[in-house]
Amino acid sequence: MELNKTYKEIEQNLLNYLSLLKEEEKINVINNLKILLHENSPFKDEPVDCVLWIKNDDVQANDYNPNNVAPPEMELLKTSIMADGYTQPIVTFPEENKLTVIDGFHRNRVGKEVQEVKERVKGYLPIVKIRPSQEDKGDRIASTIRHNRARGKHRIDGMSEIVLELKRRNWSDQKIAKNLGMDADEILRLAQITGLKEMFADKDFSLAWEVGTIEKVEDELDIFEEVRK
Numbered sequence: 001m002e003l004n005k006t007y008k009e010i011e012q013n014l015l016n017y018l019s020l021l022k023e024e025e026k027i028n029v030i031n032n033l034k035i036l037l038h039e040n041s042p043f044k045d046e047p048v049d050c051v052l053w054i055k056n057d058d059v060q061a062n063d064y065n066p067n068n069v070a071p072p073e074m075e076l077l078k079t080s081i082m083a084d085g086y087t088q089p090i091v092t093f094p095e096e097n098k099l100t101v102i103d104g105f106h107r108n109r110v111g112k113e114v115q116e117v118k119e120r121v122k123g124y125l126p127i128v129k130i131r132p133s134q135e136d137k138g139d140r141i142a143s144t145i146r147h148n149r150a151r152g153k154h155r156i157d158g159m160s161e162i163v164l165e166l167k168r169r170n171w172s173d174q175k176i177a178k179n180l181g182m183d184a185d186e187i188l189r190l191a192q193i194t195g196l197k198e199m200f201a202d203k204d205f206s207l208a209w210e211v212g213t214i215e216k217v218e219d220e221l222d223i224f225e226e227v228r229k
Contacts, residue, residue, distance in 0.1 A: 045131070091129075092127045
């Protein structure tokens with residue numbers, strides 16, 4: 001009983017304190033309280049356990065997202081956020097005094113570009129931060145791809161550039177396959193698109209491919225491009 005009474009007193013004191021603050025100060029204090037609770041939460045290893053409201057100027061898009069939302073779907077996203085509110089936070093990672101978007105590129109756009117939404121959320125955006133272990137850019141790129149692929153959305157040309165970037169970061173085909181949910185066939189197809197298949201010629205993969213197979217893949221890519229048109 002005494003414990004409950006103490007909690008009620010703390011709760012009331014906190015509410016009284018918040019009522020005295022200006023809006024921006026209140027948001028900052030609530031964010032700090034969320035961080036404190038998150039650090040002591042049984043779910044502290046789960047990013048979604050701590051959703052913060054951050055000024056939209058402090059959130060920046062990444063430069064590698066291969067996800068592409070068609071105009072009708074973008075309009076539906078706007079309608080959804082205007083009608084239902086933000087039901088999913090934007091996934092971010094701290095970088096260069098900003099929070100770089102890992103997932104939620106278009107939710108970020110809506111919050112910045114749709115005036116009605118921007119005014120309603122007071123120029124802020126709901127974010128979570130991915131685990132600090134994802135500090136390497138290659139890991140963050142892989143995280144973006146996993147989020148996109150889990151929804152079945154990514155541009156094939158954008159994906160080829162992503163794979164190329166990971167290869168430049170000395171990721172092996174095996175590591176790319178494991179982290180992006182691909183297989184050897186898909187990696188080869190993406191290599192063909194970039195025209196840089198020699199960069200993907202790991203011995204354990206390349207020995208399985210013969211000239212006839214490569215020609216077959218090129219034919220499939222031609223068909224795929226025709227369907228895209």
